[in-house]
Amino acid sequence: MNKKLVAAAVAAGLAAPMAAQAEITVYSHVQFEIANIDPEVGDSATVVTDNQRGRIGVKGGHDLGGGLKSWAKAEFDFEGGNRDAEFGSTTRTTTAGDDYTQRHALRVREINAGLKGSFGSIGLGTVKSAYKYYGGVKYDPFVTTTLEARGTTMRGGTDGQNGFLNNALIYTGKFGMVNLHLTYSPDDTNQGGGATGVDGAGETTAGIKFGDKAWEAGAAMYSSGLDNGRENLKVFGSFKFGNNTIRAQYEDTDSGAAVNPTTEYMWIGYELKLGKGMLNAQYGTADPDGDNNDTSAITVGYIHKFNKQSRVFVGYKDVDEDTAGDDFSVLSAGIRVDI
Numbered sequence: 001m002n003k004k005l006v007a008a009a010v011a012a013g014l015a016a017p018m019a020a021q022a023e024i025t026v027y028s029h030v031q032f033e034i035a036n037i038d039p040e041v042g043d044s045a046t047v048v049t050d051n052q053r054g055r056i057g058v059k060g061g062h063d064l065g066g067g068l069k070s071w072a073k074a075e076f077d078f079e080g081g082n083r084d085a086e087f088g089s090t091t092r093t094t095t096a097g098d099d100y101t102q103r104h105a106l107r108v109r110e111i112n113a114g115l116k117g118s119f120g121s122i123g124l125g126t127v128k129s130a131y132k133y134y135g136g137v138k139y140d141p142f143v144t145t146t147l148e149a150r151g152t153t154m155r156g157g158t159d160g161q162n163g164f165l166n167n168a169l170i171y172t173g174k175f176g177m178v179n180l181h182l183t184y185s186p187d188d189t190n191q192g193g194g195a196t197g198v199d200g201a202g203e204t205t206a207g208i209k210f211g212d213k214a215w216e217a218g219a220a221m222y223s224s225g226l227d228n229g230r231e232n233l234k235v236f237g238s239f240k241f242g243n244n245t246i247r248a249q250y251e252d253t254d255s256g257a258a259v260n261p262t263t264e265y266m267w268i269g270y271e272l273k274l275g276k277g278m279l280n281a282q283y284g285t286a287d288p289d290g291d292n293n294d295t296s297a298i299t300v301g302y303i304h305k306f307n308k309q310s311r312v313f314v315g316y317k318d319v320d321e322d323t324a325g326d327d328f329s330v331l332s333a334g335i336r337v338d339i
Helices: 002-020
Strands: 023-039 045-049 055-065 068-077 090-093 099-102 107-117 120-128 164-175 178-185 203-211 215-224 230-241 244-254 262-274 277-288 295-305 310-321 328-338
Touching (some): 055 107, 120 178
Antiparallel strands (some): 023 045, 023 055, 068 107, 107 120, 178 203, 230 244, 262 277, 277 295, 310 328
């Protein structure tokens, strides 16, 4: 009996510190595709590429009791198809006065930490923008492939569907059918390695959406003092019925440029679930200020998910631009594995 009591005491002593440890998840995304890109002028090119999907990260947190939890996340991206790829290039000056470029194996996507409870979640660090993740990249199943809509019929760039904020505050909350997302950086002077900013420019993104599993509707905005003021507004919505889903969004953007600063984007997508597969069709337009410079794009494709972690895809995208020589098409097939 004494031996059993001693064994039980030892087991309890070992379990206590383990229970106090954080729940940690390590994960990675690896994706490659083979794509034929056919420009209107010049030769077509066939490439094997990782188009911004490669990433690795770790996340976790502690249960602090009383309904309060701490959380932290560190996520990095990489270009799997190029051993010599440069990330976050930084020019520095040697003692001899010569400039050189540092090479980085990984680039920061998100590093942040915070607290969550009945009030929602609040944190600090490098964060993804509300503008990027409300509608946007969540609506396009071909995001981070050569078939993606952003950059053509969805706003790309650090103020659009590519947006992250440095040195920022993030708040998210869900209250019944209402979801809120707010990010604010008081002085994000380099926009996550993108455009060069100015001291005190700051960046704000905010989003609100209403809905449930069958439908949603909402709006998101981006605002910054960069380039004499950038202002983007987005409205979006989706509706599911049976195996069908329709998604759409409209963007009104102002780049702050001195000439022709505004562009309007319209995008609509349709999905049909077929067992473990999904057919997708998209149509979108981009209408900048000025004449004869509109863009339209049609994308059709199929995604087959063997499970939540493994998928293959194939698709075709045709882009028609008013500017002479800028039309192109993409035929792509690829595989993605999440670990």
